[in-house]
Amino acid sequence: MAITFTEFKDQAKEILNIDLDGYKLDRVERRTKSLMRRYQVDDFDQCINLIKNDGEFKDAYLNHFTINTSEFFRNPENFEFLKSDVFPKLFETNEKVKIWSAPCSNGSEPYTLAIILKEMGIRPSKFEIYATDLDHTILDTARRAEYKENSLKNVSDKLLKRYFKESSDGKTYALSSEIKRMVNFEQKDLINARFKNDWDLILSRNFFIYLTKDMKDELIKKFTSVLNPGGYFFLGNTEYIFSPEKYGLDKIFQSFYKYEGLS
Ligand SMILES: C[S@@+](CC[C@H](N)C(=O)[O-])C[C@H]1O[C@@H](n2cnc3c(N)ncnc32)[C@H](O)[C@@H]1O
Structure with missing residues (x-):
């Protein structure tokens, strides 16, 4: 049988x-x-x-x-908030801002952050962007950083021109090396791995939707245990944390939670 x-x-x-x-x-x-x-x-x-x-x-x-769907500026209103509210506060209070995109899929998400920071005129020595995923083939794609139009639909013409080079057949767009250099990729299984600590912003978007309630709970605890007080936790648009105060989190905007620390 x-x-x-x-x-x-x-x-x-x-x-x-x-x-x-x-x-x-x-x-x-x-x-x-x-x-x-x-x-x-x-x-x-x-x-x-x-x-x-x-x-x-x-x-x-x-x-x-592992569903690898991702795109630059996914749910753009959240990246607007990041730019207008979260980043200014983080750079005001920290010498160096440490950011982790977990999971990062094809790199669209961490590279979006790098583009925003470049546009804000923040020097690379002032931040660190670490990006991890379970799937080593998608990490190869992320490091290559050549994208088709479907990943770029939220990128304005201005930014497309500034940071991407269209291939001769017009099928892909290669990201500039300056932006590529701003992100460090590493393979990591978020369920099994130990987390490095000392983060000011953690993005864990469009991942919890695939997990059981217990695993989601365990991971929120793991993520918040490595977030600095005053740091931010950024989820996907359809993901919510029920009773965020249980984890020391305070919901501040759509998918953003601020970590106040556990008393
Ligand atoms: C839908 S993508 C999300 C990408 C990006 N955060 C976004 O919102 O556009 C989900 C990613 O989770 C990764 N993944 C699934 N299980 C994982 C695990 N246990 N540890 C790390 N990454 C995992 C998949 O490889 C996939 O790239």
Whole structure:
């Protein structure tokens, strides 16, 4: 008899070294089945064997499971707020502002921050942008920093001209090396890894939506434990923290929370 989804998930957890129990399992099952259909894989036995023995399928599984959708200035009104309110306050009170984009996907998010800071006239020695993701293939894309139009729809013509170079076939836009140099990328599994501390702004956008309630709770605690008091936590547009005061957070605007510290 073929193995069940639960048995598949437990074996996949070991092989992939990812805590699949932290994710909404009905979604993991749906994503697994849709990939199986695409590769004409009949059952979970065959699927686990391919994950074990076929590197290409394993990468495809990881790729399919981790949704990498991202774009520059995603939900622009939040970046307006960042520029007009959060950054001025942070740079007024800190010698150096430390920012972490977690997870960063294809780099659109941390590079958006770098562009905003450049436009604000802030010198790179005054900030640090660290960006991490679980998926090493998307990190290669982020480091390459060549984007198609769909990632750039919120970038104004002025900024597009200033920071991107269109390829000769007009299909991609390469980001300027000056902006690329402002972001440091690293592979990191947010569920298993230990976090570095001392952050003034943490962005964790469009990630909690994939997690169970317990895992979300655990991660908010982990993130706030490394945020400096007075620092900010920036979530995705559809993500909320219920009872933010429980974590020492105060909601200040749409997806922004300020960390006041835990008494
Ligand atoms: C939808 S993207 C969000 C990207 C960006 N923050 C944004 O809002 O545009 C979600 C990202 O989460 C990453 N991811 C999924 N599980 C992860 C984990 N356990 N640790 C780190 N990154 C993870 C995926 O690889 C994917 O790039």
